[in-house]
Amino acid sequence: MTSTDWDYVIVGAGSAGCVLANRLSADGRHSVLLLEAGPPDTYPWIRVPIGYAKTMFNPRVNWCFKTEPEPQMNGRQVYWPSGKTLGGSSAINGLIYIRGHRADYDGWAAQGNRGWSYADVLPYFRKLEHNVRGESEWHGVGGPLWASDIGAKHELVEALIAAGAELGIPANADFNGATQDGVGYYQLTTRKGFRCSTASAYLRPARSRGNLRVETDARALRVSFDGVRATGVVYHQAGRELAATARREVILAAGALLSPQLLQLSGVGPPALLQQFGIPVVRELPGVGENLQDHLQARVIFRCTKPITTNDVLKSLPRTLLMGMRYVFTRTGPMAIGINQGGMFARSDPAVDRPDVQFHLATLSSDMAGSPVHTFSGFTMSVCQLRPRSRGHVRLKSADPLAAPAMQPNYLTAPEDRATLVRGIRLARRLAATRALSAYVAGEYRPGAEATTDDELLDFARDKAGTIFHPAGTCKMGPAADPLAVVDSGLAVHGLAGIRVVDCSVMPALVSGNTNAPVIMIAEKAADLILAAANPR
Numbered sequence: 001m002t003s004t005d006w007d008y009v010i011v012g013a014g015s016a017g018c019v020l021a022n023r024l025s026a027d028g029r030h031s032v033l034l035l036e037a038g039p040p041d042t043y044p045w046i047r048v049p050i051g052y053a054k055t056m057f058n059p060r061v062n063w064c065f066k067t068e069p070e071p072q073m074n075g076r077q078v079y080w081p082s083g084k085t086l087g088g089s090s091a092i093n094g095l096i097y098i099r100g101h102r103a104d105y106d107g108w109a110a111q112g113n114r115g116w117s118y119a120d121v122l123p124y125f126r127k128l129e130h131n132v133r134g135e136s137e138w139h140g141v142g143g144p145l146w147a148s149d150i151g152a153k154h155e156l157v158e159a160l161i162a163a164g165a166e167l168g169i170p171a172n173a174d175f176n177g178a179t180q181d182g183v184g185y186y187q188l189t190t191r192k193g194f195r196c197s198t199a200s201a202y203l204r205p206a207r208s209r210g211n212l213r214v215e216t217d218a219r220a221l222r223v224s225f226d227g228v229r230a231t232g233v234v235y236h237q238a239g240r241e242l243a244a245t246a247r248r249e250v251i252l253a254a255g256a257l258l259s260p261q262l263l264q265l266s267g268v269g270p271p272a273l274l275q276q277f278g279i280p281v282v283r284e285l286p287g288v289g290e291n292l293q294d295h296l297q298a299r300v301i302f303r304c305t306k307p308i309t310t311n312d313v314l315k316s317l318p319r320t321l322l323m324g325m326r327y328v329f330t331r332t333g334p335m336a337i338g339i340n341q342g343g344m345f346a347r348s349d350p351a352v353d354r355p356d357v358q359f360h361l362a363t364l365s366s367d368m369a370g371s372p373v374h375t376f377s378g379f380t381m382s383v384c385q386l387r388p389r390s391r392g393h394v395r396l397k398s399a400d401p402l403a404a405p406a407m408q409p410n411y412l413t414a415p416e417d418r419a420t421l422v423r424g425i426r427l428a429r430r431l432a433a434t435r436a437l438s439a440y441v442a443g444e445y446r447p448g449a450e451a452t453t454d455d456e457l458l459d460f461a462r463d464k465a466g467t468i469f470h471p472a473g474t475c476k477m478g479p480a481a482d483p484l485a486v487v488d489s490g491l492a493v494h495g496l497a498g499i500r501v502v503d504c505s506v507m508p509a510l511v512s513g514n515t516n517a518p519v520i521m522i523a524e525k526a527a528d529l530i531l532a533a534a535n536p537r
């Protein structure tokens, strides 16, 4: 087998992998190989924010996974998109720029993960960012990831803000600032009207470095070990099996669904599972693939009284052409925005100490996120419970490294999750009934006025709710005493040498918000930890 030698071999060029490739190759002292299973990010719709709809179901850049049949979701298999190209999921995501709540990180630290409190991670959030609003206590400038304002007001978002005021929910111009509570406009990870994926923000500026090699269409099959030391990665490319040796470290950044699969395929995981597929055990780690968490979204859809929605633009040829021209000449308008403009972090129950639901307001409506828009004027309030208690798993279904593993989120198995989601749907209805927003509501399309009891609202969620695309937690960070912990607070795999996991899977608990910026923060911090280990002072 042909083999090449590197200091670091990184698996997966997604949100985390591109950050690592840039930072680890920056000082020129170390050679870095970045392996990506997907193709280069040349598909043109990746760059255009509204291209979200073109990549959502597109196997060219998307793994297009499905969960196992979900017991609490009427046995449905829930569609799980995931990016498969340079930039990973940051190349196909909804561009919403959110960090989560400071208490999320303080909670990670309280679980024994030193160095991960909000005060510890805030410098990394500031480092990764170029916020068009300028520098402040909370925000940075000059970082690779652009956070931009939407730039134009929309009547529906303005009405939602006014509706919030009627219900005592404050306006909030910065969900990533002093407080998360409130309603307002999201910032987006766009740069001058184009998507700012980690491939464009981090990888492109580093591509010309002689010590960084990027291999696309290169699928890692397993990590090789010498005893308990990781020595490299075996991968598949153009019909051949190749080997890459890592003199220092192998870093798994294949995401929360495929990093645990790679560990399991390599003999690291729950022993009974590995034995079932005849995989020799390198290290027993029962937590590999467990602790899977995701945000479920119930999309409450309203017919709009005015033809001001993106549905109206898209069903009119002249308005579509105008939208296209506006984008081409000014990089503004619906094509520069993507899907969701307005957001809200609210407390569905006054007894909770911080927001427990997040809303995404889309000025359009469709049956599924990313599917064709309805022919009527419509808008969507997507309701998501921020801190789900339900836990699932990712487990091998076969020893074939090219086969997808079983993904079982177990949505809505915890009673608290069911109760919070129902309260969130009721909050959407209360907002729609306010003086400010009711002027725009011609009727509730989904779940529909006939659903009134908690059970009926829950049935709607079981039947129609889907992912908001944040699977996490499958290689949990935690101290060795935690039976489910996979990595320590330095993100090194417990009981092994020369191997770390750096991606969404290390979150011990899902953050209260969208996950792209938090993953980039994790990778920024990991890069410092890795370089500190390589270059001790």
Ligand SMILES: Cc1cc2nc3c(=O)[nH]c(=O)nc-3n(C[C@H](O)[C@H](O)[C@H](O)COP(=O)(O)OP(=O)(O)OC[C@H]3O[C@@H](n4cnc5c(N)ncnc54)[C@H](O)[C@@H]3O)c2cc1C
Binding pocket: 011, 012, 013, 014, 015, 016, 017, 035, 036, 037, 038, 056, 081, 082, 083, 084, 085, 086, 087, 088, 089, 090, 092, 093, 094, 095, 096, 097, 098, 218, 219, 220, 221, 253, 254, 255, 256, 258, 259, 262, 468, 469, 470, 471, 503, 504, 505, 514, 515, 516, 517, 519
């Ligand atoms: C449709 C969608 C919309 C989203 N919207 C938002 C949003 O608006 N805001 C937000 O903050 N977050 C959003 N997210 C979530 C966010 O983008 C992800 O949580 C984040 O990108 C995950 O980063 P990661 O590095 O863990 O994994 P990924 O970015 O998914 O990267 C993993 C990479 O590893 C590669 N890979 C996997 N297995 C192998 C292998 N064996 N060999 C080689 N390469 C491999 C994959 O192809 C992929 O490129 C969205 C996600 C999706 C899918």
